[in-house]
Structure formats: C-alpha cells, structure tokens
Amino acid sequence: MGRVSCMANILLIKNRKREYTDHFLAVSPPLGVLYLAAYARDKRPGKDVFTIVDERVYAKTSREWEAYLKDLRPDVIGFSSMSIEQDQVDYLLPVFKRALPQAKIVIGGPLASSSGAGLLDEANIDFVVKGEGEIPFTGLLEALDGNEDYPLDRIAGLAFRDDSGSIIDNPPSKNRADLDALPYPAYDLINLQDYVGRDRMTPVRTSQLYAPLFTSRGCPYHCIYCHDIFSGKFRAMSAMRVVDEIEHMINAYGVHEFEVYDDIFNLDKQRVKDISAEIKKRGLETCFTFPNGVRGDILDRETLEALKDMGTVHMAFAIETASPRIQKVLRKNINLKKIRENISIAADLKIFTWGFLMMGLPQESRRELWKTIWFAASSKLHGAYFFPVVPFEGTELAQKYEEAIESDGEKRLWDYFSPEGALGAVGPRELAIMHSLAFFLFFFNPWRVYLIYTSGVAPFRRLVSLALGLVRYIAVDKVFYTLKTKARKVFKFRITPRTA
Numbered sequence: 001m002g003r004v005s006c007m008a009n010i011l012l013i014k015n016r017k018r019e020y021t022d023h024f025l026a027v028s029p030p031l032g033v034l035y036l037a038a039y040a041r042d043k044r045p046g047k048d049v050f051t052i053v054d055e056r057v058y059a060k061t062s063r064e065w066e067a068y069l070k071d072l073r074p075d076v077i078g079f080s081s082m083s084i085e086q087d088q089v090d091y092l093l094p095v096f097k098r099a100l101p102q103a104k105i106v107i108g109g110p111l112a113s114s115s116g117a118g119l120l121d122e123a124n125i126d127f128v129v130k131g132e133g134e135i136p137f138t139g140l141l142e143a144l145d146g147n148e149d150y151p152l153d154r155i156a157g158l159a160f161r162d163d164s165g166s167i168i169d170n171p172p173s174k175n176r177a178d179l180d181a182l183p184y185p186a187y188d189l190i191n192l193q194d195y196v197g198r199d200r201m202t203p204v205r206t207s208q209l210y211a212p213l214f215t216s217r218g219c220p221y222h223c224i225y226c227h228d229i230f231s232g233k234f235r236a237m238s239a240m241r242v243v244d245e246i247e248h249m250i251n252a253y254g255v256h257e258f259e260v261y262d263d264i265f266n267l268d269k270q271r272v273k274d275i276s277a278e279i280k281k282r283g284l285e286t287c288f289t290f291p292n293g294v295r296g297d298i299l300d301r302e303t304l305e306a307l308k309d310m311g312t313v314h315m316a317f318a319i320e321t322a323s324p325r326i327q328k329v330l331r332k333n334i335n336l337k338k339i340r341e342n343i344s345i346a347a348d349l350k351i352f353t354w355g356f357l358m359m360g361l362p363q364e365s366r367r368e369l370w371k372t373i374w375f376a377a378s379s380k381l382h383g384a385y386f387f388p389v390v391p392f393e394g395t396e397l398a399q400k401y402e403e404a405i406e407s408d409g410e411k412r413l414w415d416y417f418s419p420e421g422a423l424g425a426v427g428p429r430e431l432a433i434m435h436s437l438a439f440f441l442f443f444f445n446p447w448r449v450y451l452i453y454t455s456g457v458a459p460f461r462r463l464v465s466l467a468l469g470l471v472r473y474i475a476v477d478k479v480f481y482t483l484k485t486k487a488r489k490v491f492k493f494r495i496t497p498r499t500a
C-alpha cells in the first residue's frame, strides 16, 4: 500500500445528489467532514493540509473537477455521502481516478455505513470508513504515513483491499469518540456565509448566519427504517460542552442561530434543562431550530418551556404514521396521544412545528394512510412533509423491500419523490396520487393558514414563503423531476437495443 507524502494534502468532499434540481437540495454546513478535519488536526498537528469542497454549494462539471484536482493535487480524497447521493459518487469516481491515479479515495458517511465493504466492488475506491469516521479516518492517515502502530487490518471500521486484492473488512470499533473531548468543527475551512439564504433543513428560511450543532449520538430505540451509524447507545455532550461550543461560535464567527441535528436531543430531559439554564446564566443571545426531529412523545410542558427559553423557534416531530398497528411494525411505538398534546403545547409556545410522515409503509392499508393524513391535517402542526418510504440499505426495512421486490439485477437508487408502494396495500400509482393529495389537504385549508398566521415571528413572511415553496414544489420541481425521470427512461429504452 503506497504512502502519502510527509505533509498530506487532503481533500474532503461533501457530495450532492446528481439527479435533483437545485430546488431539492437542502444545504447546511457539512458537519461530518468538518468534524473529521478538526479531529485529525487535533491528533496529528501540523501533519495535514485540509481543503473542503461542498458540491451542493460549488457544483463542478467533470472537466472542472479534473482541472481542479490537477491543480490541488490531493494525496487523499474523502467523499462524505448519503445513500441517496450514490449516483454522484458513481459518476465522479472514474473522473477522479483518471485525473489523479495515485490519490487514495476514501468513502465515508451514511452510504459507507450502510453499504460497507460492498462498495469496494467499485475498483476506484481504495478505502471505506464505516460508522463514526473521526477515529478510523485519522488512523488511516497515520497508516498511510507509514506509522507502524496503525496497521490497516487493525483499524476498526475500515474496509479495503490488501495487496493480493482480497477485501479486508474490519469490524466496527467498540471505542467511540468521547463527545466532550471532540474539538469544535473546523469552520475555518468553509465560508458560513455560503449557507445563508439557501434551502436548508429548517423549512422556514432566515437571512441570518447559522451553524449546525450535533450534541449527541446514538439512539436506544430500534425503528426498522433507521440507520445504526452511532449504535443503539445514547451518548451526549455535557450541557457545559454544548454551551461552550455555542459561546465559541458566537465569539469566533458571530453566529447566534443553531440548527440541531441530533437524532434524539431530548432523550435526557435534565440535560435539555441544564443547557437552557446555562445559556441563560451566560446571557447568550441564541436561536435554535430542530429540523431533524425530536422524540415528540417523551416531551412535556416543562421541557418544552426550557427549549422555548433558550430560543427555540422551530421543531420537527417525527410521527411517521397515525396507525398504532404500523407503529408496532416499525418498532417506533410512538404514543400518538402524547405527541399530539406536545405538538399543541409547542404551537401554543409559538414554536413553529413541522411533522414528518411516511407513506407506503409495510402492510399499510388505504384506511391507515388516510388516518395518517387526517392526523396531520387535524393537528396543530404548522407544516408537514409526507415522505414516500425510502428504504436505506443496511436497515431491516430495506431487507423487507428486497424480499418483496423482484430484483432485476440493477442497482436501485431510491429517492424521496417516487413512491414505490412495494410493501403496503396501495400500489405505486395510487400512492403517488395520495401523496400529492396529502400535501394539498394539509396546506390548502383555512385552519393551516390561521395556525401559520398566528405562529409568532413574521407570520406574513412565513405564509408567503410557504406558499411560494409549495407552488414551486408542486408546479415546478415535482412535474419537472417526473418528466426528467420519464424522459431518461425513454431515452435509455431507445438506446439499449442498438448497443446490445
């Protein structure tokens, strides 16, 4: 295995999804690669030079990439990719290898965690980093430097081909990073201003500088559709460490708004209250959004008030289905009565609430689908996303889908806009109609307009921005995307017989 030079030149790329128009791209600062760079710099001071390219902000053509790579000449190129972004990874790999055959290509992020060593079937990938990336990626850099304390086959979470071409798939690490000891993400490597005013995970745009926060990892629940990157054990930064990072971001970058990405920020209620109290004690001016969702049925009024006190303006509730039977199938087991109550309390506290709901779940009947739509429409949610089910590789749900769908031998590239309807009682065409109807029934009613108008800050701006967003989604993006997908299928159909 070749070595990299003494001072390694490392390029980290946050991928985009190839097929979507720019309208579909929710773009937030790439926290995963920011943590990787910060951790490696902390453990290997002075040994590496990092460059970060966020493709969702700076998209390049293959020709531009080739020119860029030949100029930068990185020794190591790391892709951070979601499963849904695999189309772009597949597209870029040959371009990168052609431009820089000597550079080591590493894949990390959710795609690597769910697909694992299987990604090495693609000859242009040198290493796969599964699970949490900080420790194995830094170990890999040491190994590439020739440090004998880091033999490749001992780096937990790493998969690669040895000199004979055999795949070595190291088991995941049992040692997880100590979250309190993590350095702050390397925000000096990006320009936070690039992320202002774009579509982001938080559905209501602000024009302020903001930064992500990721204060805990792991979740003790075991929903069948969820990833297992961080294991089933909840680990959290202490309240002090969280507020230290917030204060650092205020002082170093002038950031006061924070987008929290935790899977389950509110599991430890006392920690939430301590964070809120500490922010107040230090007199920090802060604003928070929780676009990744909270566990809505374990909240209570006291915790919601603490969240409001620290400046929470938006919170998503991951409901998924209003059918208790399907809740059991998913092993989510949300208490629907409780979550409805908490949505109501949050809305009364002027927290802009948003619901996540899924359509096309295993065994789901037409009646249960309508029940879910009605649950959302009759709640105090200000907004909602109805997602066609996207089963990600490596989850129990994906396994169910693979068993149910007759495989045509082609790699499946799932997306959020084409309902498959493979496991429910409702077929894809009807599901697609119900999916559009769900949005229509939810948003186009006076109750919703009233709720949004009375939701607190800048209600009129929120209404206009939501209305414009919906018009764009239905009239432009959904239609355009569907036509584009259909056109590609027709085009493929015409070409294939001639080249076969």
Ligand code: SF4
Binding pocket: 219, 220, 221, 222, 223, 226, 227, 263, 264, 295, 318, 332
């Ligand atoms: S509660 Fe949320 S984070 Fe936890 S396993 Fe279920 S979906 Fe995943």
